[in-house]
Amino acid sequence: MLIKAVILSLTSFILLINIGYSQTRQNEFSFSYGLYSSNGAWIETFGQSRVSAFTLGIFSLEPENIRETGPVLISYKHVLNSRFGLGIIAGITHVKYDLKESSIFTKEYTTTNVNRSNLTLAPEFDFRYLFRGNFNLYSLIGLGFTFVDNNNTPALSVANKPDHFGFHLSVIGIRFGKELGGFIELGTGYKGLINFGINYQF
Secondary structure, X not given: OXXXXXXXXXXXXXXXXXXXXXXXXXXXXXXEEEEOOOOOHHXXXXXXXXXXXXXXXXXXEEEEEEEEEEEEEEEEEEEOOOOEEEEEEEEEEEEEEEEEEEEOOOOOOEEEEEEEEEEEEEEEEEEEEEEEOOEEEEEEEEEEEEEEEEOOXXXXXXXXXXXXXXXXXXXXXXXXXXXXXXXXXXXXXXXOOEEEEXXXXX
């Protein structure tokens, strides 16, 4: 179901943005992987591990066996001119870990098996400010929405997350290559602190 939604969204956006443009238009498809996404486990588990200190030991949350995949991202972009690009991106992040909950009022731990997938869809806008042959620098901003699929056991847990708005800012991006090239971005948000991959321009 998530894959169908991604394909439909990307196809609709491509058809819409290409209306009225000539054959000289420039487009690009990208595939990338991110590290330390805002949809990942690292932020929430960092906060959970400090609940005991914040509550003076009354409550305790202990995340264990943390496993995370993604974000895995695909995107389409239309280059409006030599400086500006407008596109859409879809990314999936999967998080799994065990969360042990306890308090001074109980003698036993309650363990939640966290199993969650996040699908982010967002329009993105970039500004390209340096061109040197097959090398260029750019910045990027995106604002969209993240759909959360909670499959935790038990189903009701403090680890459940709601759907929410998604934001990303790539302070600096570096691309190298001609039609087929590689890139790396440094920023913060749904794509991760570091995002790297390949793209094809046509």
